[in-house]
Ligand code: FES
């Protein structure tokens with residue numbers, strides 16, 4: 405038996421694969437090892453995440469030409485920068501000469517990137533500008549800005565409002581295909597009016613996938629967030645829909661919740677439905693986003709290890725005045741609310757992680773009403789493992 409088959413069986417047994425396509429009540433979630441095994445995190449970082457469109461950063465991190473930021477996504481060192489054409493570029497953060505990490509810390513006003521090792525110099529377009537002593541002592545290789553050969557290796561990227569996405573292997577479908585299911589449902593929202601106003605951060609003792617799974621599952625609201633019931637009672641909530649890589653849910657709230665920032669500006673020209681509507685989305689594998697009439701929240705999850713995750717919730721409000729003193733109290737309430745809700749979630753998410761060490765649990769039994777999204781999530785993950793395997797086998801033949 406090949407090593408790959410051994411790994412496949414280790415993650416998904418034949419019985420598991422048979423169950424996953426049955427109806428929800430007979431189906432199950434992901435096997436325990438996918439939340440605990442460092443080998444699976446390696447698969448995610450080396451294969452699953454590079455083959456998809458994934459969240460990499462935010463344009464507000466590099467608002468001006470010459471802003472350069474070293475980032476790490478799927479354990480890959482990358483450079484995110486704001487170039488002279490007012491566009492965001494993403495490059496691999498390794499000097500093409502001897503592979504030194506090119507950018508180590510944030511900088512602003514940069515005109516070029518200089519490697520400390522032999523001073524090879526790259527423009528913000530990634531093109532080579534100078535290679536000192538390249539042809540021998542005092543024999544330099546110099547190019548006009550923009551005229552030299554390509555130096556830095558670009559990463560396929562796309563910007564959607566404030567969010568920056570990348571596709572590391574360059575082989576995913578178009579970005580439009582990826583974003584469309586969500587963008588279509590957000591027609592009517594003037595997303596250009598969103599202002600990033602802050603970020604909340606936690607370190608969780610759990611696998612990163614459990615945070616997304618918890619996000620797409622509204623079943624837990626009555627038990628974990630009883631405070632939300634007045635705002636959104638269980639009988640107004642429904643199971644998440646799912647189609648291909650997109651998970652989607654919404655509800656209409658009967659009364660506004662003052663803790664959601666009463667009095668803050670709303671999206672301009674809202675339709676009647678938008679005024680009382682909450683929408684949330686997960687675009688597999690890394691984007692979770694929730695939108696209210698007066699705010700948006702975006703989840704950024706960075707796996708530290710299989711059982712440790714850095715979680716950031718980025719909060720957006722509407723319009724230029726959202727950051728003014730006038731709305732300071734409303735803003736604070738928004739942060740306090742997200743903070744409180746997330747603390748409630750963390751309590752159960754970490755318990756779900758702990759339960760994944762029990763030989764008495766391995767994927768679980770699902771609610772026929774609420775959990776088809778959990779089944780679909782597991783199916784997507786199994787599908788990603790299978791398709792990667794199929795591609796590898798094809799390459800070998
Ligand atoms: S390693 Fe960067 S210039 Fe040589």
Ligand SMILES: [Fe+2]
Pocket residue numbers: 618624628629745749
């Ligand atoms: Fe929750």
